[in-house]
Every structure is written in structure tokens, then in C-alpha cells.
Amino acid sequence: MNARPDPLVGTGVRAGYGATVVLDGITIAVPRGACTALVGPNGCGKSTLLRVLAGAMSPSAGVVAIDGDLVEQLKPREISRRLALLSQSPLVPEGLTVRQLVEQGRYPHAGPFGMLRRQDDPSIEAAMRAVDIEQFGDRYLDELSGGERQRAWIALALAQQAPILLLDEPTTFLDLGHQMETLELIDALRLELGLTVLVVLHDLNHAIAVAQHIVVVDGGRVVAQGSPSDVMSVDLLRDVFRVEAHIGTHPTTGHPYVIALGPGSSANGSTRRTDLTALR
């Protein structure tokens, strides 16, 4: 029997900004070695949950544990050795090469003067090879395409060599080809490096394709979780995302797939209808 706890667990987490409650008592366990997708409508608290789980924000109630250790008792540097968080659309620093960016991933492992030996660290090369950007090493970030840049940032997180990887909407702002590349990369990282991945995604079909476990958040609470086929239902899409949808079975993978047919009913039962009469 495996006695190791789930690598990342949040229990009864509440958090907010000022008087606004964003997370209203969330309990979530991220299974080891799997990819978990966090989905939900805009403003449901996905990104906030990710920040709280990464120790970047303190919950007002509840606890977060990494490998069974309470986050509040871990030093920031210790957290960053266990868990890497890639924020949504990070800024593009000017005058920095890809290699110089990825080198920063060694910061949690370097001493005060560590930057002098850091540039020879083999894990930098390994991280760049993993996302296939070693040929861009000496190019500046602002001359890369969006997809290449996203891979450079993922390489930064990989150079941290943390067993848990948290990604906040890594496919947003990428074209379809780069979205697919990124999803495939996430899958490879899980399979080949055994990483535990928690990823916020907007596209439900992306979540189904990449994740073994899906957690649906709405109104600061977990409203459903489980395998993609358990979670995805016409009722859930109507209640959480307010869409009428068709759910089919993918002919080759056997996974469900979602087609949104149109806006659903709002809470008071009336169908939303765009009113353009005043603009005529």
C-alpha cells in the first residue's frame, strides 16, 4: 500500500481580495503523477486557487499541504523546490536571451553566490532540450513567436526541477497549432518525467484531452470532480457554463467531446437574448 499522501492538498480553503470572497471553502487533492485540469467560468476563482495552492497567496481559512507539509510552515525557497508555478501570460523581459531566462530557474537551488556556477548547470540544458528550444538559446525573448516564448517559460519552470508543475492557462493567446503542441508537451512531461501537473484551462476539450482528473470550480466552490467521462455532462455545462451543449464520444480516443450549441438559460430561467434594437 502506498502511504505517501497526495502531493498537493487544499482543505477547506477560503480566500479573497478585501471583502470579496473568491474561494468559499474548497477542498481539493491533486493525485500524484497525473494531470489535473481546473475548469470553470470566468471569475470562478481558478487562478486564485492556483495561487493559494502554490503558496503565493495566504488563505483566510483552511490549509494547503505539499507532500503532507503545511505550506505556511515551509520557506518560500523550499516551496519553489517542490512546486513550480507558471503564471498566465508572464511579461516579456527585454534584452534577455532564452538561456538567460531558463538559468533563473536554478535560483531556488543556488546559494548567495550561486549565479556564478549556475550557467554550467546541466539541468538548464536538459530543461531547454525537453521543450525543444536549445537551438534558440542565444536568441532574445522578444524575437520569438508566442509558442516558442511559451516553451521558454515552461523550460524556466522545468529548470526548477520541482516534481509538481502548476500552469495557469498555458494555451491562452496561442494559435491552434501551438495550443496542441503545449498540450502534448504537458502530456510528455507527465509521462516521461513523472510530474504531477495541475493546469487551468478554458477549453473543455483541451482539459479532456490532457487531463486524467478534472475539477470543476464555480462560485468559489468545487462543483464536480472525477475522470473526464464522469464529469462532463449536459447538465453540468448548463448549470456551470450556462450553455446548451452536445456531448459525444471521440471516435478514436473514446473520450467525451463537447460541442457548445448556444447560450443556455440564466438563473431566473429566461434565455439570454442579445438586444440590438436600440442600435438600429
Next chain:
Amino acid sequence: MSFRSTQLANRFGHIRLIVGAGALVVLLAVIHVGVGSRWFTPIQVLDALLRRSGDPALEFIVHDLRVPRTLIGVVAGALLGVSGVLIQAALGNPLASPEITGATGGSVLAVVVWLQFAPTAAATGSAVLLGLVAFAGGVTAAVVVTVVAARSGSTLAPLLCGVLVSGLLSAVTSLLLLRRSTTLGGSLTWLVGSLNGRTWSQWQSLWPAALLAAVVATVLVPLANVMSLGEATARSLGLGPQRARLALFGGGVLASSSAVMVVGGVAFVGLMAPHIAFRLVGADHRVRLPLAALVGAVIVTAADIGSQLLTLHPIIGNAEQRAGIPVGAATAIVGAPLFLSIARRGRR
């Protein structure tokens, strides 16, 4: 502006650039030693430095008057360059500099107050106390500016606020100096920043502070690099942004106040040097910081050679007075337009 891969991207290029800048500093230093009310050629200077010129008067001037002045200029310029890099990293703002954040003005005012109101003459003469006073003044002013400006969150707010606070500080400084009008002349050239009349005794107070600032800056390099990736990424790498900002700012003020207490408020070096270094090697602070130090030294020595030449062939006043045009006036004349051009471009 954006950087292309072909532009001095490889490490070998960076090392050559740093060695070249170092050689330029040495060359300018030798010329600088020869420049003054009596002009010596670099050959004469080298002979005098090696004590083989056979001219005791020349050797006295070079060893006792000129060399300390040059050393102070080189080190103060390097300190201001380092200070600019650290303060820009702290605020994540390419227009930030010790004078814009009020650090320079705060140090100047604190030193003026200290020299006028120090309890005893022994206290006035203590280099350590003077250094602490300059640092405390710089930190206080810089903290006021950053805390007030932090509320708005805009890139320009700290600069506007810094200009206002600097203006206020220099007004108060002027008022204090007017109370003792007999010391006015000497203090005024110090306020603008000057190397004239700097001797070994000032060098004695400068080098320990400079050494400390250099060690602190070296330790801060990884922090500056991580902070350049933005707050969220810094946090993900286990670096608390608030503490990192504070450390970088403290290091920046330590460097600027060390320079200010000896040479006064030499303006715009802390802005120009980091900017030029960035244009040459990019954002990696492992290369940018040492290069900015060397560029700062180049700017101050070159500017002082220029102002000494203007003093020799005076366009202001007459030749007999030879008060010496302060180096700070020269750096301001070159630096202010550069500042405007960076500001106009918005981001670098």
C-alpha cells in the same frame, strides 16, 4: 528598442566588452591625472607614477594631488553606475536612478545638516558617521518617494514624485546653506558634484564604503535577475518580491550615498551608465552590473577631463579665478537630454 541575436550576444563578446571598458577607464584615468591647472602628458604622468621623472614637484602634484582625485572620480562613477542598476531593478523602471528617486537629494541634505549641526568636531570628521548619515538621508528620501508613488502603480508616478521631493530637498538644502553664507561657495560646487580639491583623506573614507557596496551589489545580482522576470515569477522561484525590492533599493542607496558623501550630487551618471550598459549587453545583471560600473567610471572621468579643459580655457569667469567647473555640471548637460529621449520612447 529590441535586441537582435547578432548583437554582441555571445559570452565571449561580453567579456571582451568588459575588458575593453576596463582598458578605457585606465586610459582616461591616466589622462585625467595629467589634467589640471598644470597640464602633463600621459608619458610624464606614467614617469611620475613610477617615480622616475626626476622632477620632485611633478611627482608631488601627481602623487599627492592628482591620483587621489582620479581614484575618487573612477570609484564614485562606478558606484553611481551600480546604484542606478540596482535602483532600476528594485523598481522595475528603466527611468529610475538615484537622483530621480530622491536618494541623492536625501543624502546631500543629510550631509549638509550633519556638517552644520553635528555635536562635536570629532563627529564631523568621522568618515563612518558621515557615511551613515548620507545613507540614512538617502534611504529616508527614497522610501518616502517609493511609498507615496506605490499607491498609484504607474511607471511615471515614482519619477514625478521623485522630482518633487528632490526639488523640496534641494530648496531646504539651499536655505540651510544661506544661513552660513561664508561656506556657500565651497558647498555649492559640492552640491552639483565636484572632484576639485579631493585628496587622500577623502579617499580613505570612500574606499571602505565602496568595497562594502561592491560586495553587496555582487550578492544582489541573482535577485536583480529574478526580479526582472516580474513579481509573479519571482515568487514562484521562492523570492519574496517585497524583500527583494527592499534589498535592491538598500544596496542602490548604499552605493549612491557612498559616492555622494565624497563627490556630492553628480547628476545623471546613475541613469546614463545603466542605460548604456543595457544597450550594449542586455538585461543579464551578471554582465550589465560590472559594465555599468565601468561605464560610470568612464563618464565621470571623461566629464571631469572636459570640465577641467573648459576651466583652463574659461568660457565662464576669467582664467585667474580657476575655481574649476564642477564635473556634475558636465554630466547634467549630457545626461538630461538622454533622460528625455528615454522618457519619450516610453520603455527602453
